[in-house]
């Protein structure tokens with residue numbers, strides 16, 4: 001059987017059949033209605049949104065012998081010849097395959113001759129940005145003094161590559177990416193016409209994966225039909241998309257989670273060979289971050305998703321606050337992509353920014369490094385720094401936040417507190433090297449008196465003592481005194497601060513000092529100013 005791909009078979013033949021692009025269709029119909037056609041049109045937009053389709057319909061409408069409501073009739077000899085690709089007055093050039101200057105010049109030389117059959121000679125130059133410089137010059141000459149019986153219809157995905165001299169002589173229409181709902185509706189229509197079974201959710205998945213391109217959507221639909229043996233079911237489509245669509249994104253995110261810059265750049269390099277549209281890839285990343293964040297709060301929210309497993313895995317690998325940060329960086333990075341020298345380097349910078357600005361509290365560093373960095377402001381940890389990170393990124397200062405108080409040896413430091421003249425109980429506790437519940441108990445007491453035979457402690461009535469910790473405190477005090485000692489507890493509200501209360505107060509003071517230091521820091525100020533950064537609430541801890 002001769003299977004014709006859906007995109008080809010279902011190319012719209014008239015304006016009514018075109019999905020979306022109302023702004024373009026309306027203007028063209030208006031121009032036809034008022035007989036005010038421009039001599040050169042340029043259709044721009046991403047792949048598969050209807051540039052070639054609309055240009056061909058316009059070519060037909062310009063010459064149709066029997067316009068129906070300014071739509072080509074589809075019946076007359078012009079329409080039929082054009083639909084079958086044998087209309088002599090339509091000169092279609094695919095610039096991607098025909099860029100030699102002589103070819104274009106020959107074609108354009110013929111422009112001066114009258115049309116064979118129709119009212120107008122129509123030049124449809126597809127992928128016009130691929131023309132060589134010489135060819136553009138030849139085109140420009142003709143555009144400067146167009147013969148009255150000639151129309152130019154140009155189409156491109158990349159208008160930035162077209163010389164302004166040419167651009168300024170064209171009426172430009174920018175076609176929009178199609179919405180998932182528009183694509184899904186068209187799929188349903190086509191499947192009904194083809195008498196193929198389908199499940200609505202499957203079309204949702206496919207139309208989302210089409211990412212604005214009807215052609216991509218219909219190609220995916222072709223694949224799904226083959227994959228599901230003529231039936232488009234959700235299960236089949238899920239497994240089909242799950243494996244093809246998300247792998248590269250997943251790989252990059254895993255490298256990000258591992259803080260592995262070389263692996264990340266490798267994966268980006270791989271993608272560069274597959275999917276040249278980095279804006280799409282970034283979009284996908286954002287969608288994944290969004291769902292990872294959801295999964296971290298409400299795990300059941302993603303249970304039904306095609307890629308629930310991948311999302312769950314990432315949700316366990318990434319800290320919620322990191323996910324928020326990455327999302328924010330990715331979101332703002334979308335803006336950069338257009339401004340970057342090229343989309344790929346723009347994308348790379350966005351991803352490296354995520355790595356660079358990752359707080360030092362990330363899971364991997366927590367488990368891998370017992371002693372977080374000592375400075376309040378530090379450069380990224382060495383494990384995250386790699387020679388392939390551009391120098392500019394390396395230089396960027398990062399607000400890094402430490403998780404535990406630790407000394408340089410990596411061993412958690414004993415929390416120390418100030419002496420108070422009338423109570424050296426705190427010092428005694430330190431010297432006794434108490435641990436766990438015993439230390440807790442001691443910290444919640446105030447020393448009333450101590451002599452050779454007895455020690456009296458005042459303990460807060462709210463504090464729950466255990467016999468075990470009382471015993472071990474008694475033993476520790478005895479060892480400290482070097483003689484048998486009786487331990488007496490008096491339950492009463494202490495009149496001076498217990499070591500526990502002192503600690504809390506000191507912590508609060510140090511916390512405030514750290515917050516003040518961060519607020520006053522020049523580098524933090526600069527980050528706020530230039531990158532729209534903000535200090536995450538609760539992330540500041542004194543070291």
Ligand SMILES: Nc1ncnc2c1ncn2[C@@H]1O[C@H](COP(=O)(O)OP(=O)(O)O)[C@@H](O)[C@H]1O
Nearest residue numbers: 007010011019047048049050051052053214215
């Ligand atoms: N706006 C649209 N409405 C309906 N079908 C469309 C539309 N845009 C693209 N298609 C489908 O995709 C195929 C390729 O579209 P085409 O116009 O060649 O895209 P491009 O914008 O890349 O030139 C068409 O044959 C048609 O099946």
Ligand SMILES: [Mg+2]
Nearest residue numbers: 051052126155
């Ligand atoms: Mg095209």
Ligand SMILES: [Zn+2]
Nearest residue numbers: 064073076079
């Ligand atoms: Zn016609």
